Amino acid sequence: MKKYIKLNINSTEYELLVNDNETLAQLLRGPQLNLTGTKQGCELGDCGACTVLMDGKAVNSCLVLAMQANGHAITTIEGLASNGKMHPIQEAFINAGAVQCGYCTPGMILKAKSLLDVNPNPSRKEIREAFVGNLCRCTGYFKIINAVEIAAKGQANKEAGN
Numbered sequence: 001m002k003k004y005i006k007l008n009i010n011s012t013e014y015e016l017l018v019n020d021n022e023t024l025a026q027l028l029r030g031p032q033l034n035l036t037g038t039k040q041g042c043e044l045g046d047c048g049a050c051t052v053l054m055d056g057k058a059v060n061s062c063l064v065l066a067m068q069a070n071g072h073a074i075t076t077i078e079g080l081a082s083n084g085k086m087h088p089i090q091e092a093f094i095n096a097g098a099v100q101c102g103y104c105t106p107g108m109i110l111k112a113k114s115l116l117d118v119n120p121n122p123s124r125k126e127i128r129e130a131f132v133g134n135l136c137r138c139t140g141y142f143k144i145i146n147a148v149e150i151a152a153k154g155q156a157n158k159e160a161g162n
C-alpha cells in the first residue's frame with residue numbers, strides 16, 4: 001500500500017509517496033530524492049553506513065520505515081555543508097586523514113555530529129563507545145577518533161573566540 005508522508009529533509013519540506021515496506025534509506029537514495037550520500041551496507045542495523053539524523057538523533061535509516069519518519073526532520077550528509085562551506089566535522093575528517101574508504105564516512109560524520117551536539121568534549125573512550133554501531137572494515141578507527149577530537153577542539157576554540 002502507498003501513502004503520502006511529509007518530511008523535512010535537510011531543511012526542505014517534502015511530500016512524498018512511499019510504499020509501506022520502503023525503508024528511509026531506500027527513500028533517501030531513491031529517484032524521488034537521489035540523496036545517495038547515505039550508504040546502504042548490511043541493511044540489518046549492524047554497520048552504521050546508513051546513519052542519518054532524525055530530529056537530531058543518529059538512526060540507522062535501513063531500520064526505519066519511511067512511514068515511521070512521517071512528520072520528522074531528517075539530516076543527511078548532503079545537509080551538513082552550508083553556503084558551499086563544509087561542516088567543521090567534515091573538515092576535521094579530511095584533516096585527520098579519516099576519509100579512508102569513503103563508504104562508511106557519511107555515517108561516521110553524522111554519528112560524530114550526534115555525539116558532539118550532546119557532548120562537545122568527549123573522551124576517546126566516549127568517542128569509541130559512540131561509534132560502536134559504525135563499522136570500519138578497512139584501516140581502523142584511530143584516525144576517525146582523532147577526527148572527532150579535532151572537531152571537538154575546533155568547536156571549543158570557536159566558542160572561546162580563539
Ligand code: FES
Binds near residue numbers: 048
Ligand atoms: S546499512 Fe543500515 S546499519 Fe548497515
Ligand code: FES
Binds near residue numbers: 100135
Ligand atoms: S574507513 Fe570505511 S570501512 Fe574503514
